[in-house]
Amino acid sequence: MLREVARSNALFICSTNLSSSPTAERIYCDDPRLAVRSRGLGPKAARRISLEDLDWAEIIFVMEEAQLDQLQANYQEACPASKIRVLDIPERYPLMDLRLVTLLQEKVESLLKEHYGK
Numbered sequence: 001m002l003r004e005v006a007r008s009n010a011l012f013i014c015s016t017n018l019s020s021s022p023t024a025e026r027i028y029c030d031d032p033r034l035a036v037r038s039r040g041l042g043p044k045a046a047r048r049i050s051l052e053d054l055d056w057a058e059i060i061f062v063m064e065e066a067q068l069d070q071l072q073a074n075y076q077e078a079c080p081a082s083k084i085r086v087l088d089i090p091e092r093y094p095l096m097d098l099r100l101v102t103l104l105q106e107k108v109e110s111l112l113k114e115h116y117g118k
Contacts, residue, residue, distance in 0.1 A: 011057035012038040013067055017046040019095045020063045024104050026096065033112070041070050054078040061108060063089045085111045 010028065014020035017040030025038035037056070039049040054060070054075055060083050062068050068086050071079050087107045093100035 007033060007035045009056050009058045010034045010036050011053055011060045012036065013049060013060060013071070014038075014040055014063045014091055015042045015067065016040045016044060017048070019093060019097075020089060020091050020100065020104075022046075023093075023096050023100050024061065024108065027101060027104055028108070041067055049075075051075070051078050057083060060084045061087055061111070063087050063091055087111075
């Protein structure tokens with residue numbers, strides 16, 4: 001009998017939800033360790049972040065330090081700093097760019113091991 005392992009809810013955030021965070025969502029959508037969503041912080045984001053998303057997330061990955069600052073300024077109570085990890089990936093890569101995919105995999109895997117021991 002196979003034992004089902006609980007998945008952690010991971011939220012990937014960038015400014016517009018057009019390249020960086022959707023790429024991360026595509027990379028990790030079939031990962032058995034994670035249930036994933038991607039959102040944007042900007043007013044013109046394809047999928048704008050909500051309080052429901054922040055409540056749902058157990059770990060939040062932001063691409064840049066500026067997004068951490070924006071989250072803490074606008075959603076401090078709903079988004080404790082302990083849930084947020086900064087990937088330090090500049091938002092200059094197009095959707096599914098090989099360099100972006102590689103950076104995301106390297107940084108997310110490292111942080112998952114640190115955060116969850118997975």
